[in-house]
Amino acid sequence: MAISFKKTYKFAVKSAFYITFFSMVFLTLLLYYFNQVNYVLITVFTISIYLFSFFVVQYRVERFIYRRVKKIYDDVSLLDSTTFRSQPITTDMATLTKEVKKFATDKKLEIETLKVREEYRREFLGNVSHELKTPLFTVQGYISTLLDGAANDKVLRKKYLERAEKGVERLIYIVKDLDMITKLETGDLNLDYSIFDIVETIKNVFDLLEMRASKKKITLTFDTNYSKPIYVRADQEKIQQVVTNLVMNSIKYGKEGGTTEVSIENLINNKVIIRITDNGEGIQKQHIPRLFERFYRVDKSGARSEGGSGLGLAIVKHIIEGHNEKIYVESQFGVGSEFSFTLEKQK
DSSP, X not given: OOOOEEOOOHHHHHHXXXXXXXXXXXXXXXXXXXXXXXXXXXXXXXXXXXXHHHHHHHHHIIIIIHHHHHHHHXXXXXXXXXXXXXXXXXXXXXXXXXXXXXXXXXXXXXXXXHHHHHHHHHHHHHHHHHHHHHHHHHHHHHHHHHHTTGGXXXXXXXXXXXXXXXXXXXXXXXXXXXXXXXXXXTTOOOOOEEEEEHHHHHHXXXXXXXXXXXXXXXXXXXXXXXXXXXXXXXXXXXXXXXXXXXXXXXXXXXXXXXXXXXXXXXXXXXXXXXXXXXXXXXXXXXXXXXXXXXXXXXXXXXXXXXXXXXXXXXHHHHHHHHTTOOEEEEEETTTEEEEEEEEEEXX
């Protein structure tokens, strides 16, 4: 690797000045003591000693200090820091100290980030394994029972095949959500912007989830009668998925006979905020910062009994942020929760 050497003269200039000043004062006092003060001699001596001191000190810096500084650069270059390696070698101690300190800080942050990512990777793999294990074992159990002779009983055969089918559906649901979250996180969102009526989209979601809500006697409703359409500019299919995931979440954690209410409010001239509020069990404060993490569940046993992939809120967050919009959550344990997100309003 070619070494770029950046010379610095600050150290040599200062050192030569101190040596020259001391030598000049000493010579002047000596001549004065012997009554032979000669200003021409003092001037010539001062210039000579300064030049001599400067070149000697500079030579020593370049030869002695440079070799040690170069070793420091070589040592840190083993860590393959392209930003550090691209800098010319300097013998200025202040500059070198600053560069090494910055290098060390950057490496420390990089190591900490890698540790967080490794922990996140382990947790993610554990969660994926856990999520897939339950439906797989369920399907395997029912099929094994059928193979052991239960297939001869028509009633049991139908019952077990239906349950195995539900397990397969759960697996497909998880795999599809995993595929989507992977695309979202790699930036492969491919938004298809259009202008559409958000009121109509929410009504479509209500129609799709009406039967699921009726099982818990939960009412899906607007906060008021939206007689006129409210047009927004976004990817309609993905925004419908956002609303579906949030409403489904409110049903999943809602209480029997509860309500899921949707409101649409103007924020500023070109923004609206959609609020989805329920009067369910609510979320404790310590869980709120992690709600949008993949596979994070507040009530693990209850959530799994309700089904789902555990990726719904993570997908919601990625879709909304992909639109350069914001999503918010407010919740009070035992009272209910409110999820809200903004969209660009089209006049």
